Amino acid sequence: MSVPYETAACEPPDSSDSPEEHLARLLGRALNSFELPDETIRRLDCALAHDGSLHSAHHSAGLHRETYRHTWLLADGAALTLWELVHNTVPGSEPQHEVYVDEEELRTATARLPLPPEAPDFELPVTAPAFTLPAVRQVYVPDDSPDHARRLLRRAENEDRPDAETAALLSTACAHRITQAFGRPSRAGRAALCFSLYEHAFLLSDGGEVSLWEVEHTVTPDGRHMCEVYASEDAARRAMERRAAQGRRTPERGPGPA
Structure with a gap:
């Protein structure tokens, strides 16, 4: 086919951008992007496609935490995933972004956030903006x-x-x-x-x-x-x-x- 299909109206913003632009935007907003291994960045230089989705979220007493899964299809046929953690440190403060190469690092980072102990299970997704598609x-x-x-x-x-x-x-x-x-x-x-x-x-x-x-x-x-x-x-x-x-x-x- 020469013309792609139209995408859904609730598609993530700037989804027409290239995989490199998605990566640059993620690294630009993440406070700890300098900690990512050089090998990971080199592999992502040859990405062919990008897919982003909400993984989980929790909101309580003015504090919030969302995690997103970013997956790239690479030129060697493999898929590489980065995990983004978005949260605020005090009620009403600006969100901060962090990025991790695996779920274990993400879980460790999430555990240190000041959220109530009765927060829902980490794997439980909830309705949130940006990448939600069910409706x-x-x-x-x-x-x-x-x-x-x-x-x-x-x-x-x-x-x-x-x-x-x-x-x-x-x-x-x-x-x-x-x-x-x-x-x-x-x-x-x-x-x-x-x-x-x-x-x-x-x-x-x-x-x-x-x-x-x-x-x-x-x-x-x-x-x-x-x-x-x-x-x-x-x-x-x-x-x-x-x-x-x-x-x-x-x-x-x-x-x-x-």
Whole structure:
């Protein structure tokens, strides 16, 4: 495809920025960014896509704490996560930002914050601004959904795309929604690769729900956009990692004839 889908209205601010810009903004606001290992920063220099989401939050007596998970897809096919802690030290004070490379460091930093001992469990997410999507993700659009499913499966070029049984099931769809699940297409590194991931969720006539996961990328001989469709998010993300590794092994195309 040559034109990406429109993203949800509650998408995080500046989500069209490149992975490098997301990283620069995170490091610029974090008070302890200088403590991050140099190797981590070097690996993030070749990021292909960025995804940010709220992990947990707690608000009590004017004090607040939120944690965010920032994940980057790297050019070698791996994924790297940084954890951001946002909190205030006294009621009404400006929020402070900290960044950590693993959850254990994040837990240690969170434990020292002046929050009541009855704070909710760390893993329990609550509604908060910025990266929250549940309200929008539940909205389905009744817009010839069976035809949308047919067109999606028809343009999929991967051999392991969903089978005829899935196609038959989706012929009963009465509504659908499209959600961008991992970044927007963006160019990064010498390979100049583009990646994006979309969830196509279908509401069936019997009330059931089925999702297809579309990977759009440019790991092709001529750099064109290629569409692959998978039946699960895990399968789609594994495909992204494989394609990223493949793109890193492929020599960069030189300039064409003058």
